[in-house]
Amino acid sequence: MSPSSLVDWDLAGRTARRLMGPGPETTREEAAAVVRELHEAAAKAVSHVQELTGLRPAEGGPVPEVAVVDRPGWVDANTSGMSALLDPLVDALVEKQGTRPGPVASAIGSRATGVQAGGVLAFLASRVLGQYEVFGSGGRLLLVAPNIVDAERKLGVDPADFRLWVCLHEVTHQLQFTAVPWLRGHLEGQIAEFVEATDLSPDVLRERLQDLLRGLGEAIRGGEGESEGLLALVRDPRQRAVLDRVTAVMSLVEGHAEYVMDGVGPDVVPSVRTLRKRFAQRRKGRGPIDRVLRRLLGLEQKMKQYADGHTFVAGVVDRAGMEGFNRVWEGPDNLPRVEELTDPDAWVERVLGRPRPAISA
Numbered sequence: 001m002s003p004s005s006l007v008d009w010d011l012a013g014r015t016a017r018r019l020m021g022p023g024p025e026t027t028r029e030e031a032a033a034v035v036r037e038l039h040e041a042a043a044k045a046v047s048h049v050q051e052l053t054g055l056r057p058a059e060g061g062p063v064p065e066v067a068v069v070d071r072p073g074w075v076d077a078n079t080s081g082m083s084a085l086l087d088p089l090v091d092a093l094v095e096k097q098g099t100r101p102g103p104v105a106s107a108i109g110s111r112a113t114g115v116q117a118g119g120v121l122a123f124l125a126s127r128v129l130g131q132y133e134v135f136g137s138g139g140r141l142l143l144v145a146p147n148i149v150d151a152e153r154k155l156g157v158d159p160a161d162f163r164l165w166v167c168l169h170e171v172t173h174q175l176q177f178t179a180v181p182w183l184r185g186h187l188e189g190q191i192a193e194f195v196e197a198t199d200l201s202p203d204v205l206r207e208r209l210q211d212l213l214r215g216l217g218e219a220i221r222g223g224e225g226e227s228e229g230l231l232a233l234v235r236d237p238r239q240r241a242v243l244d245r246v247t248a249v250m251s252l253v254e255g256h257a258e259y260v261m262d263g264v265g266p267d268v269v270p271s272v273r274t275l276r277k278r279f280a281q282r283r284k285g286r287g288p289i290d291r292v293l294r295r296l297l298g299l300e301q302k303m304k305q306y307a308d309g310h311t312f313v314a315g316v317v318d319r320a321g322m323e324g325f326n327r328v329w330e331g332p333d334n335l336p337r338v339e340e341l342t343d344p345d346a347w348v349e350r351v352l353g354r355p356r357p358a359i360s361a
Helices: 009-019 028-053 071-097 103-125 145-155 159-179 182-196 202-220 229-233 237-263 272-284 288-297 300-329 344-352
Strands: 065-069 130-132 140-144
Touching: 009 071, 009 103, 028 065, 028 140, 028 145, 028 159, 028 237, 028 300, 065 071, 071 103, 071 140, 130 159, 140 145, 140 159, 145 159, 145 272, 159 182, 159 237, 159 272, 182 237, 237 272, 237 300, 300 344
Parallel strands: 065 140
Antiparallel strands: 130 140
């Protein structure tokens, strides 16, 4: 652990393992079959995603890796990834500020935050279906087997269809970052710019992070009330501008994956319409995960921007086809701006040079 780490990630991992639920009951044979079928579904999803999106992994790029994990495995991956992302940034802050917190204060602060982070990870570890690791080890597609089994049972859907449907979403993320090599570096650059605009000491940043995690814990337990969420860490206008750009990118990649999930059609996933309908109903329920995400992002408007990503992708594809949409991957200047997420015609006009369609009287 970095001496100036905001979070004791080892403690966070141990706390999460202690608090997380055991997962659905399966026999050894059933568990082995799920692992095998998820690997097969991920491999099958690749050709469908490539055909629909027109994207291909960059030549000479890393070989995609799929890892089917349990809940502790997901926690390990995320504590490692978050440490790899955040600790160097905190070290950069320390160097910029020219002051380093004392070892006792640092240890106490990072342990307190570690316990809080572990509680949040324990909650999320039972709900995340899959994820593509952008940071940390990078390049791995994680599929959380017990959560996928739990979800398909609760939704009452066909397991084979559901597993392929989930894999289509995650493989899309994997393809985005393997077909567009500059995208990861762009995000890392935005985060570095965020740090450069920060005038907080690591100690103050840790205090604000503890407040945020405490609010997340309250949200998990069903508490309501207003919170700035991540915005509590962001006071400088330059930082908020960076956050808008990062939000736009993440909205794009999430909306693109959602578009692919629905776009493959019933010839690939026979029950795709049922899956989408039941998933939509589940989201409307505003369960604990919604409270956590709303609290984390601080404003419902931020969550809305993620949903707007699908609107953006569908709108551009409708206007310019998939080939026109894929211009978005040509460079940072072609990425959508926050305001364009709900106005795809503005992106088409700015990037493709096509005037807005005339509005009939």
